Amino acid sequence: MTAPESSAPRLRGRPRSPATDAAIIEAALRLLEEGASVGGLSIEGIAREAGVGKATVYRRWPDKNALLLDVLRSLEEPGPEPSGVSVRDDLVAILEFMRRRGLAKRNSALLRNVITQMHAHLELWRAYDETVIEARRTALRAVLRRGQETGEIRTDVDLELLADLFTGPMLSRAILHEWKELPEGLAERIVDAVLHGVAPAPRADAPG
Amino acid sequence: MTAPESSAPRLRGRPRSPATDAAIIEAALRLLEEGASVGGLSIEGIAREAGVGKATVYRRWPDKNALLLDVLRSLEEPGPEPSGVSVRDDLVAILEFMRRRGLAKRNSALLRNVITQMHAHLELWRAYDETVIEARRTALRAVLRRGQETGEIRTDVDLELLADLFTGPMLSRAILHEWKELPEGLAERIVDAVLHGVAPAPRADAPG
Structure with missing residues (x-):
């Protein structure tokens, strides 16, 4: 499972660390794996699980849905390459x-x-x-x-x-x-x- | 919107009143219409909305899912009759x-x-x-x-x-x-x- 490129624009501040992105996404996945509901997930809870501050999450994603979209992306596999023959x-x-x-x-x-x-x-x-x-x-x-x-x-x-x-x-x-x-x-x-x-x-x- | 035949077996007691069945189903629909979540609905809440006791609901449906199934049925329309020609x-x-x-x-x-x-x-x-x-x-x-x-x-x-x-x-x-x-x-x-x-x-x- 790799951290995908985030869709959210960089807002401000220091360069983002891909390791932190991945840690946040994996924290969200962990919570979901433990049975958290999508509606019940919060930026605050995800930040706590990832061991970072809320501001660190908001610097990367403007809201919960943008973060969840990247969580979904991280679960994707690349589709097949068309052979181009038949x-x-x-x-x-x-x-x-x-x-x-x-x-x-x-x-x-x-x-x-x-x-x-x-x-x-x-x-x-x-x-x-x-x-x-x-x-x-x-x-x-x-x-x-x-x-x-x-x-x-x-x-x-x-x-x-x-x-x-x-x-x-x-x-x-x-x-x-x-x-x-x-x-x-x-x-x-x-x-x-x-x-x-x-x-x-x-x-x-x-x-x- | 009419009350469908309930799928639940009659458990005991006095004959069931179709008007009460319909009132309970309509109470559940009203709660859903007001934005209640399926997970958040309870037999207790539905009974209160319908103005009946919990036991009255349980006499008709063994659990919330059985009741919700009848709620879903009440929203159905009959499918088309095949013409039998083409x-x-x-x-x-x-x-x-x-x-x-x-x-x-x-x-x-x-x-x-x-x-x-x-x-x-x-x-x-x-x-x-x-x-x-x-x-x-x-x-x-x-x-x-x-x-x-x-x-x-x-x-x-x-x-x-x-x-x-x-x-x-x-x-x-x-x-x-x-x-x-x-x-x-x-x-x-x-x-x-x-x-x-x-x-x-x-x-x-x-x-x-």
Whole structure:
């Protein structure tokens, strides 16, 4: 777990120490791991746990939500690099990454606690979505656009909807229905079903 | 808003009065509407708000979660009746119902507060999913099975995955990304894309 670059602008004073940043983020993670609620966390409590003064925290983050956003970032793993060869395989890799994140969340009380609580804090969830998740969505859109250029994907479905068609079924299982299975091969099955449709293929010798 | 049939078994004593059931559920709704958190609600507080004794509540529901489940049920609307004619149109009607529920949630502080908080209480969410939502999923599965029988839907994709392919994209927008649009026509676009796939259709005159 590494301390991410903070999103907060430097406010004033001495240069920030990355070790202090990391200590503060790890203190917040420790509190969450021990079952603290997102609503119950305070800058004061985090500072105490980290063994620093409140001012030291506020010098780095303007408020609790900005700090929590960096806490969330510290839990991320880099997404897959698209191979650039087959659009289908790149889509499978992206969904497979989502599947593995879903499994990791199920196996980690910390991840589950943090992510589930974030959903209840709309502003924080939106900020997380618009930074961390948006980076992954940008990568996904690039793959989809490439597919439209190579002719692997139709051009008459808009990119946002395309993205939802591929990711929605995986998100539904991984986030909304945590008790459902996330079996191996699910990413391939979703990608192939969305690419080729679930209606029977028209017969090649059909008229018209 | 009507009081639903309670899921709790009758425990003992005089016949239950539906008016009292409704008053208790409406008291819980009022507290939630005023911003009470699901975690902060107590049987005692709900009884006080309803002007009844705690024992009156416990005679109806064994615990807070059972009561909250009935509170959630009271916010439901009946799903669409399948026409039984076109599987495609029945799927559109189901997704259109989800789209409208998503819009209703966005326009209601109460619905948003309740549903968002439920997500943070996994056991309650699961109970809700396994009763209320399961009824809708059963209806969806019946339509999908009919489609497999009529040849409108392939039989080599399992029903659970089929259900996720159709509902996942709508759920992703309606629940996980509340700030995204839910435009008119979205249900049709999702259903047609999932039915026919987003890869270009094979040319009818292609060999093989």
